[in-house]
Amino acid sequence: KMSPEQRTLWVKYFEPSKYLPGVRCPILFITGTNDEPYPLVIHEKSVRLVDSKYATLTVIPRLPHGHIWTFPEVDAFIDSALKGQEKLIQISGSAICVIVGPETAVAHLDPRYLDRVKKVELHYTQQTGPWPKREWKSVEGKIDGDRVTAQMPKEGYLAYYMSLTDERGLVVSTRHQVREE
Numbered sequence: 001k002m003s004p005e006q007r008t009l010w011v012k013y014f015e016p017s018k019y020l021p022g023v024r025c026p027i028l029f030i031t032g033t034n035d036e037p038y039p040l041v042i043h044e045k046s047v048r049l050v051d052s053k054y055a056t057l058t059v060i061p062r063l064p065h066g067h068i069w070t071f072p073e074v075d076a077f078i079d080s081a082l083k084g085q086e087k088l089i090q091i092s093g094s095a096i097c098v099i100v101g102p103e104t105a106v107a108h109l110d111p112r113y114l115d116r117v118k119k120v121e122l123h124y125t126q127q128t129g130p131w132p133k134r135e136w137k138s139v140e141g142k143i144d145g146d147r148v149t150a151q152m153p154k155e156g157y158l159a160y161y162m163s164l165t166d167e168r169g170l171v172v173s174t175r176h177q178v179r180e181e
Contacts, residue, residue: 020049028056028077028088032063033123039131040159040176047175056088059161059173061123061136073170089113089164089172097122097162097174103152107162107174111146119165122150124157134159 002010011018027050031043040059047057058073079085090110097107105122120141127134141150141162148162161176 016046017049020046023050023054025054026056026077026081027054028058028074030058030060030071030073032060032065033125033134033136034062034132035065036132037065041131041178044175056090057173057175058088058171059123059163059176060171061138061163064132072168073172076168076170086168088170089116089166091164091172091174097160097177099152099177103154105141105150105152105160105162106147107164108147109164113166114143114146116166117143117148117164118167120148120150121163121165122152122160123163124153124160126153126156126158128158 029043029047031038031040033040035043047055056077058071060071073088076085077088080087090113091107097105100106109117120143121138122141123136123138125134125136137153139150139153141148148164150162152160157179159176159178161174163171163173165171
């Protein structure tokens, strides 16, 4: 709980929405589906503020909040940005996963990364209520041309996203989508 003066200072100096629209360099967002202080829907607001050509996202299913520095995606991302080493897989367009046809989730890839995708997963929740308390389920997907696809459950999913794992075991994700009721 902040006093009005503390809140004013926070918004002036630390509020991400003041700085993220100006990002003009590669940036990695990493979070878990069950993060308590920064639920997925709040995290998504920050991701959307950055031009998609600069943003890379990794969402780890069922991960709660924590100050964890052992994600290999972070080291690989930094090495690619600062040392010119191999980049994480890039998802094309606005990095979203959409539903097409009869309950099929689809995300499009930059064709340069197709041969590097070793695993595709769809993650979804069928629960309502506080985001950090929701149970997330995962199903395997597949590569289909320049896109990745996965079969959605027949009914009851409320939010979903895809993750792609490369040959190094590094994961990138689409932004999550909330199903329109």
